[in-house]
Amino acid sequence: MGNQVLNERSLQLLKALVERYISDGQPVGSRALSKDLGVKLSPATIRNVMADLEDLGLLHSPHTSAGRVPTVSGYRLFVDTLLTVKPLEAKDLTRLYQGLSVSDDNSDMIGVASRLLSELTQMAGVVTLPKRERVCLRHIEFLSLSNTRVLVIFVTNEQEVHNKIIHTSKVFSPAELQQAANYLNSIYSGRSLDAVRKAVLNELQEDQERMTKLSGTDLHLPEGCRAAKPDMNKGLLDAVKMAQLAFDQGNDKDDYVLTGETNLMGFSELSDMDRLKQLFEAFSQKQGVIHLLDQCMKADGVQIFIGEESGYRAFDHCSLVTSSYSVDDQVVGVLGVIGPTRMAYEKIIPFVDVTAKLLGAALNPKSTAPL
Amino acid sequence: MGNQVLNERSLQLLKALVERYISDGQPVGSRALSKDLGVKLSPATIRNVMADLEDLGLLHSPHTSAGRVPTVSGYRLFVDTLLTVKPLEAKDLTRLYQGLSVSDDNSDMIGVASRLLSELTQMAGVVTLPKRERVCLRHIEFLSLSNTRVLVIFVTNEQEVHNKIIHTSKVFSPAELQQAANYLNSIYSGRSLDAVRKAVLNELQEDQERMTKLSGTDLHLPEGCRAAKPDMNKGLLDAVKMAQLAFDQGNDKDDYVLTGETNLMGFSELSDMDRLKQLFEAFSQKQGVIHLLDQCMKADGVQIFIGEESGYRAFDHCSLVTSSYSVDDQVVGVLGVIGPTRMAYEKIIPFVDVTAKLLGAALNPKSTAPL
DNA sequence: ATTTAGCACTCCATTAAGACGAGTGCCAGC
DNA sequence: GCTGGCACTCGTCTTAATGGAGTGCTAAAT
Numbered sequence: 001m002g003n004q005v006l007n008e009r010s011l012q013l014l015k016a017l018v019e020r021y022i023s024d025g026q027p028v029g030s031r032a033l034s035k036d037l038g039v040k041l042s043p044a045t046i047r048n049v050m051a052d053l054e055d056l057g058l059l060h061s062p063h064t065s066a067g068r069v070p071t072v073s074g075y076r077l078f079v080d081t082l083l084t085v086k087p088l089e090a091k092d093l094t095r096l097y098q099g100l101s102v103s104d105d106n107s108d109m110i111g112v113a114s115r116l117l118s119e120l121t122q123m124a125g126v127v128t129l130p131k132r133e134r135v136c137l138r139h140i141e142f143l144s145l146s147n148t149r150v151l152v153i154f155v156t157n158e159q160e161v162h163n164k165i166i167h168t169s170k171v172f173s174p175a176e177l178q179q180a181a182n183y184l185n186s187i188y189s190g191r192s193l194d195a196v197r198k199a200v201l202n203e204l205q206e207d208q209e210r211m212t213k214l215s216g217t218d219l220h221l222p223e224g225c226r227a228a229k230p231d232m233n234k235g236l237l238d239a240v241k242m243a244q245l246a247f248d249q250g251n252d253k254d255d256y257v258l259t260g261e262t263n264l265m266g267f268s269e270l271s272d273m274d275r276l277k278q279l280f281e282a283f284s285q286k287q288g289v290i291h292l293l294d295q296c297m298k299a300d301g302v303q304i305f306i307g308e309e310s311g312y313r314a315f316d317h318c319s320l321v322t323s324s325y326s327v328d329d330q331v332v333g334v335l336g337v338i339g340p341t342r343m344a345y346e347k348i349i350p351f352v353d354v355t356a357k358l359l360g361a362a363l364n365p366k367s368t369a370p371l
Numbered sequence: 372m373g374n375q376v377l378n379e380r381s382l383q384l385l386k387a388l389v390e391r392y393i394s395d396g397q398p399v400g401s402r403a404l405s406k407d408l409g410v411k412l413s414p415a416t417i418r419n420v421m422a423d424l425e426d427l428g429l430l431h432s433p434h435t436s437a438g439r440v441p442t443v444s445g446y447r448l449f450v451d452t453l454l455t456v457k458p459l460e461a462k463d464l465t466r467l468y469q470g471l472s473v474s475d476d477n478s479d480m481i482g483v484a485s486r487l488l489s490e491l492t493q494m495a496g497v498v499t500l501p502k503r504e505r506v507c508l509r510h511i512e513f514l515s516l517s518n519t520r521v522l523v524i525f526v527t528n529e530q531e532v533h534n535k536i537i538h539t540s541k542v543f544s545p546a547e548l549q550q551a552a553n554y555l556n557s558i559y560s561g562r563s564l565d566a567v568r569k570a571v572l573n574e575l576q577e578d579q580e581r582m583t584k585l586s587g588t589d590l591h592l593p594e595g596c597r598a599a600k601p602d603m604n605k606g607l608l609d610a611v612k613m614a615q616l617a618f619d620q621g622n623d624k625d626d627y628v629l630t631g632e633t634n635l636m637g638f639s640e641l642s643d644m645d646r647l648k649q650l651f652e653a654f655s656q657k658q659g660v661i662h663l664l665d666q667c668m669k670a671d672g673v674q675i676f677i678g679e680e681s682g683y684r685a686f687d688h689c690s691l692v693t694s695s696y697s698v699d700d701q702v703v704g705v706l707g708v709i710g711p712t713r714m715a716y717e718k719i720i721p722f723v724d725v726t727a728k729l730l731g732a733a734l735n736p737k738s739t740a741p742l
Numbered sequence: 743a744t745t746t747a748g749c750a751c752t753c754c755a756t757t758a759a760g761a762c763g764a765g766t767g768c769c770a771g772c
Numbered sequence: 773g774c775t776g777g778c779a780c781t782c783g784t785c786t787t788a789a790t791g792g793a794g795t796g797c798t799a800a801a802t
Contacts, residue, residue, distance in 0.1 A: 064781045065765045163532040265648040277636040436794045
């Protein structure tokens, strides 16, 4: 009896079984496996081993007289220790390179990456937009709309343009807005949004303290203040206040680009309409998916969620292969592929891996000429 | 014999049949119809009439011993002349009003409208983004990225921010860009993008003519030129050239917001996976849908495509109820509902109608205070 | 001249039964 | 510890039978 729980042979057998199941989609029986396996073993022996693997929770029989199918734990063991990753095919690599090459118009790199993933894997591709906090502010601009409504436009990382409407406490003239923008640009340009937010808060706090200290005597200039003239100083404070509104928390509506969802409609394991509906609803509600992807951002390198591991019902029959991508050695986002649990991990993993690296490179501001 | 092809009675019968079919989803037989119908008619008589209607191509039997189902022409006749539109229920109307009320942050009105449509009708809602050409330019801004790459940011209609990267023929300093923007803003602000594009082309053409006339003698100022100094004039020409690049054709990537696609997965007539896949693929490829919606923009008021009428295979089993929406008496976009041919037209039509009107009102720049 | 009742007929949907086959579990022998 | 053999299970496929909803046609009724 295979009392020595997981010997080499049973692992090889599990590997063969998973591979077979992934390529066929049919529960695999002892006979089929016996033929697949290099080692000469009779179906009966294999049945014994399979029974052991089933006891360990790595396999599962749909019913008495069907073959075995890997469980989530079975897949997990497989991807963690048994999998032999296949290098990308030349043509796919070329495709990725040409799609994600550093070009002048990299305005839709995220979309391109997502489309490439879905196109090449024939599953769904997903790419999160770069986390705003981790991204560099390049330029900020204010534009008066009406009365106290001000449109804030800011550019990050060479290409992305964001905008938001804020309400100011008083009415500003275009010149004042211009001045405020100039000031903010001179101080904060080039720093990460996160840093800017902190600096802004800090600034406001210091000001608060000064106010209390010098109660009323606003003609005296506190030291450490860069501004030369009092009225100027007042203007700058307004600028900082506006910056605070602009970079407010909650501003970061994380989002992602998902493509090739329709590819998922071909898979038999997702042919159940209710399941599929749940999955697509999760896609459009977004928050669940975002949360899941956020988890992947912590670790870098390729990460995999198999079936129920994700913790989201809608993903019960799906796997998610992700990798974070970095700009300037800083992790800014995640991309990945969504497909049925029964997917060709050994091919998908390198796809995701390479795409993440290329996307990071393409987004790198250093590779495009600085101002 | 009902030789007088479409008498009042047969029309009433058709109406009853369509209504019954819409609410049941089952082919409707003569007996059921006889009960539904106010008039006392035996099933046999009804059978005769139904046979006539079938000859006219208004009805169709799935098979010998099933009831009848309306054909596309049947539906068409129904919606065109038989339909009695039901007014919106109070709660739905309230919902629309509160969702589409004029608020300060109407940045995502389009999305809100789409969500409302899908939520209230339990089908898919679609709203096109306002046509750029028909929308007013409010402000333009240039931002130098690197060398000849310039980011153009322009705001239209109070709220929408667009951006595009253009390549200029020479390197401009920030000051030059600022000047160019100022000039363009002073001349073109408030005019429709379409008008601006034409004016710009005109300007360039005139300049061209001037150039040929005065070949080389650029010290002489041609009359009709507003600029006072030659170098200034040169700068303005650059501005116009940049404007041309910015408002280039092909820039108008028409787009739409589609929500509630998942609602479509519940309908039995779309439960066929292949069909559904085709439909969803059409949704993500967009161009087909855009073309279809564009057609609806020509006519104003509610417009309906039933099944194959749309001309797109993917929509064969769907109907599309649309209405254009206008800002400032100018049609700028289209919104609508997509669902199975068997939909409650009498309810959907007022939904679409009212939503279009409210959206138009909410987007109207006049209703928000001007600068 | 319509309308109606009656009747034979068609065709789908459901159910039941049987045959098939893939695969298992277990046992006894190698 | 591995293997062959064997009985058994269970899903799938095929076939046949039954029931019912609905039609088309014809002949009688209005």
